[in-house]
Amino acid sequence: SDVCSSDLGELGAQRFYEIVAADLEFAGDYAAFARAFSDMFTADPAMVDLAAALRGKLPRYILSNTNPIHIAFIGERFPFLHEFEGHVFSHEVGLEKPDPAIYHHTEQVFGLTPARTVFIDDIHANVAAARAAGWHGIQHRDAARTRRELTNLGIPPI
Secondary structure, eight states, X not given: OTTGGGGGTSSOHHHHHHHHHHHHTOOSOHHHHHHHHHTTOOOOXXXXXXXXXXXXXXXXXXXXXXXXXXXXXXXXXXXXXXXXSEEEEHHHHTOXXXXXXXXXXXXXXXXXXXXXXXXXXXXXXXXXXXXXXXXXXXXXXXXXXXXXXXXXXXXXXX
16 A cells, blocks of 8 residues: 555655545644654653663664655754664565565674674564574563673673
8 A cells, every 4th residue: 555655755745645545534734743743753761761871882773674654753852862883674675574575684884793793673574584584582571681691692781
């Protein structure tokens, strides 16, 4: 569907708004739609602390299935995301998790060695795809468990 192609970058933010607003009979403008469409994101303070603890010790990258509306919202709402060393957003590269191609693309962009790459995601299929690409995968359920799994992989206690 056209709506799903937003995460692959095939459908611009304005066109996405027009289609969805019409389908839902949403009377608000684009800004109101973007707020309503994006106001589901929250930060997990323990994971924010974990990412901050890794800063300067290991390179940290964001690999996300997303769209331009959500990125604008979370970039403004969560400024700590700008502290990561880089990102790959599905809508910018025309690929999305769990497609193996997005993991290979990320390796090429950042010069990653699969066996030395750790991927953390809350969705099992995305973690399984990262593992199939040769990465270490951690399915995130809570920060304490993710921290333990990182330690088990030999990442210094943080």
